[in-house]
Amino acid sequence: MIFGILNQKGGVGKTTLSVNLAACLARAGHRVLLIDADPQGSALDWAAARQGEPLFTVVGFPRPSIHKEIGLMGKGYDHIVIDGPPRVTDLARSAIMASDIVVIPVQPSPYDIWAADEVVKLIEEARVYKESIKSAFVVNRKITNTAIGRDVREALAAYPVHVLQASVTQRVVFAEAAAQGQAIFEIDAAGPAVAEIEAVAAELMEYAK
Ligand SMILES: Nc1ncnc2c1ncn2[C@@H]1O[C@H](COP(=O)(O)OP(=O)(O)OP(=O)(O)O)[C@@H](O)[C@H]1O
Ligand SMILES: [Mg+2]
Incomplete structure (x- = not known):
């Protein structure tokens, strides 16, 4: 499965979700490749900050030809996660074309809900060429027991994109x-953040089938 983690808006949790989804799949015994498609190289920085054994392979490929190269790059891997860039449209387009499912992290804020319009349009455009591309919103940095946390799902339902039941709460353990x-499972194995990421991964695997 090829997961493209995308949103033109910056700072919504693309890299956080990418590394933790990749780690979660790797922990389950899958061979996982994480492609850092962001010129900022945050996923590469994450890998460089790590001491000890890598959990999965991370490569940098901030080029608008991912969709052409992914067949060769992904040989030998069970799953590929693409950490997308904010703003850069040609890279996002290419990452979307490379994906089986585009996963869009959104924070529970009206600005994020409005800004999602951009990536949704790019997915719609890509579907003209590749009809099979699926897409799903995942609410990230949810703050428990707030009205906006509850309303965000309703607001997102206006887009022609599936909204995952599973969501990720704002927790300092991610940073x-x-x-x-x-x-996160390496520093807080029994914590609720791990259960949330596992639930997102399980729901994505099921939805993307
Ligand atoms: N659920 C969360 N709880 C707490 N902090 C979070 C959570 N998700 C993300 N963050 C923090 O928010 C910041 C932005 O997250 P991240 O870098 O994953 O976003 P991004 O979409 O990849 O950003 P960019 O668009 O710059 O690539 C980081 O400092 C990260 O640690
Ligand atoms: Mg990022």
Whole structure:
């Protein structure tokens, strides 16, 4: 399965979700490749900050030809996660064309809900060439027991994109893990963040089938 984690808006959690989804799939015994398609190279920075054994392979490929190269690059892997860039349209287009499913992290804020319009349009355009591309929103940085946390799903339903039931709460452990190049299950194995990421991964695997 090829997961493209995309949103033209910056800072919504693309890299956080990419590394933790990749780590979660790797932990389950799959061979996983993470392609960092962002010129900022955040997923590569994450891998470089890591001490000890890598959990999965990370390569940088911030080029608008991912969709052409992915067949060769992905040989030997069970799953590929593409960490998309913010703003750069040609890279996002290529990453979308490379994907089986485009996963769009959105924060529970009206600005994020409006800004999702851009990536949804790019997916619609790509579907003209590749009808099979699926797409799903995942709410990230949800703050528990807030009205906006509940309303965001309703607001997102206006887009022609599936909204995952599973969502990810705002938790400092995500930033702490990132600083050490670790997956959250490595620093807080029994914590609720791990259960949330596992639920997102399981739901995505099921939906993308
Ligand atoms: N669920 C969360 N709880 C707490 N912090 C989070 C969560 N998700 C992301 N963050 C933090 O928010 C910041 C932005 O996240 P991240 O880098 O994953 O977003 P991005 O979409 O990849 O950004 P960019 O568009 O710049 O690539 C980071 O500091 C990250 O640690
Ligand atoms: Mg990023």
